[in-house]
Amino acid sequence: MVLIGFGHVGRRFAHLLGELKPELEARGIEPVVMGIATRHHGSLFNGAGLDTVQVAQRVAEGDLVGPASTSPSAHDLIAQFCSKDGMASPGSERDAAPPGSSAEARVVVETTPLDVQSGEPAISHIRAAFAGGAHVITANKGPVAHAYRALADESRTAGVRFLFEGAVMDGIPIFNLVRETMPGATVLGFRGVVNSTTNHILTAMEHGDAFDAALARMQALGIAEADASLDVDGWDTAAKVAAMANVWMDAGLSPRDVQREGISSADATRVVTALGRGQRVKLVGRASRTDAGVHASVRLETLEMSDPLGGLEGQANALEIDTDVLGRVVITQRDGGLEKTAYALFADLLTIAKSVRSSTVRHEEAP
Numbered sequence: 001m002v003l004i005g006f007g008h009v010g011r012r013f014a015h016l017l018g019e020l021k022p023e024l025e026a027r028g029i030e031p032v033v034m035g036i037a038t039r040h041h042g043s044l045f046n047g048a049g050l051d052t053v054q055v056a057q058r059v060a061e062g063d064l065v066g067p068a069s070t071s072p073s074a075h076d077l078i079a080q081f082c083s084k085d086g087m088a089s090p091g092s093e094r095d096a097a098p099p100g101s102s103a104e105a106r107v108v109v110e111t112t113p114l115d116v117q118s119g120e121p122a123i124s125h126i127r128a129a130f131a132g133g134a135h136v137i138t139a140n141k142g143p144v145a146h147a148y149r150a151l152a153d154e155s156r157t158a159g160v161r162f163l164f165e166g167a168v169m170d171g172i173p174i175f176n177l178v179r180e181t182m183p184g185a186t187v188l189g190f191r192g193v194v195n196s197t198t199n200h201i202l203t204a205m206e207h208g209d210a211f212d213a214a215l216a217r218m219q220a221l222g223i224a225e226a227d228a229s230l231d232v233d234g235w236d237t238a239a240k241v242a243a244m245a246n247v248w249m250d251a252g253l254s255p256r257d258v259q260r261e262g263i264s265s266a267d268a269t270r271v272v273t274a275l276g277r278g279q280r281v282k283l284v285g286r287a288s289r290t291d292a293g294v295h296a297s298v299r300l301e302t303l304e305m306s307d308p309l310g311g312l313e314g315q316a317n318a319l320e321i322d323t324d325v326l327g328r329v330v331i332t333q334r335d336g337g338l339e340k341t342a343y344a345l346f347a348d349l350l351t352i353a354k355s356v357r358s359s360t361v362r363h364e365e366a367p
């Protein structure tokens with residue numbers, strides 16, 4: 001495995017791999033992190049494996065991952081990893097080893113920041129991984145919001161998995177929910193409060209807190225995007241709406257196609273007035289099918305307290321998915337946070353391990 005991006009999420013994931021080692025061992029999984037790439041903090045590759053917890057501690061103390069002069073770029077690091085002798089490509093003979101033995105798979109974990117206008121550099125990192133026969137896990141919603149159709153096709157052609165559970169609602173398994181537990185159901189639309197930073201700010205303003213102070217709290221916790229205007233201007237929600245619409249409704253949207261508004265300190269009066277009437281103001285992302293295709297928006301909406309989205313406090317998120325056979329399904333995340341996003345990466349890693357195992361079994365069963 002290599003980690004492209006080693007910020008809040010990447011470092012938390014590195015710690016989680018250590019904390020949940022018994023869970024991995026119980027499943028016969030031994031993750032080896034061979035490389036870490038950053039933009040300004042250097043990079044490191046060691047085919048024998050790195051002590052990621054130690055590197056995470058060093059970086060948190062202001063140190064570099066590796067010396068700038070010898071640090072490979074993310075692309076060079078992925079290429080080096082994918083060409084490493086002894087690693088099996090998906091579907092290769094080594095991959096077909098019996099369950100419980102040494103089946104290996106390359107995995108690239110992509111956690112660079114969101115570029116809402118282009119989805120880069122994450123899209124290029126993902127393509128480089130596919131080209132090298134590596135599975136990809138990302139918490140970056142940009143690639144799914146900009147290029148889901150193409151990337152999903154490319155991953156199928158390469159015979160690898162492309163998983164992104166952490167891209168929306170942190171660790172809450174929304175993509176897994178639909179993919180794994182709703183076979184044959186069609187998603188007709190959805191609506192949700194899916195940005196923790198803006199929901200925290202709106203809730204804080206109900207209690208008379210200042211917009212800037214509430215935003216600063218989210219920045220201090222590492223929950224706001226690196227560029228917090230992405231949260232407050234509604235771009236993060238627009239990217240998530242595009243991502244979900246692309247995956248579930250084959251919408252082919254980009255964040256720019258989502259009608260969008262954000263929040264500002266000027267919304268304080270509206271928020272307090274609504275609360276006085278027993279209502280809440282929420283930043284709601286929606287998508288629905290129309291004759292002209294999928295329509296998607298991000299709007300400040302005034303909701304009743306009894307609405308599943310209206311009752312959300314602080315960093316809570318919720319999503320209502322409208323389906324043909326199951327009707328409306330609501331999933332709520334009471335408290336988000338970095339550890340939940342890191343867990344989503346972990347869960348995706350287990351999904352890949354399961355895929356590799358079952359392809360091993362298929363190879364064994366083949367005549």
Ligand SMILES: NC(=O)c1ccc[n+]([C@@H]2O[C@H](COP(=O)([O-])OP(=O)(O)OC[C@H]3O[C@@H](n4cnc5c(N)ncnc54)[C@H](OP(=O)(O)O)[C@@H]3O)[C@@H](O)[C@H]2O)c1
Nearest residue numbers: 005006007008009038039040041074111112113114139140
């Ligand atoms: N934070 C959350 O709660 C959360 C929740 C869900 C999803 N996400 C998503 O997860 C991703 C990571 O979030 P984060 O909070 O961990 O961000 P972050 O703290 O800003 O970390 C980003 C990391 O990516 C590195 N990076 C940037 N450009 C790169 C490049 N071209 N090549 C290699 N590395 C590069 C950065 O290196 P330098 O530090 O050296 O620049 C840093 O190590 C984002 O896409 C975000 O939207 C975050």
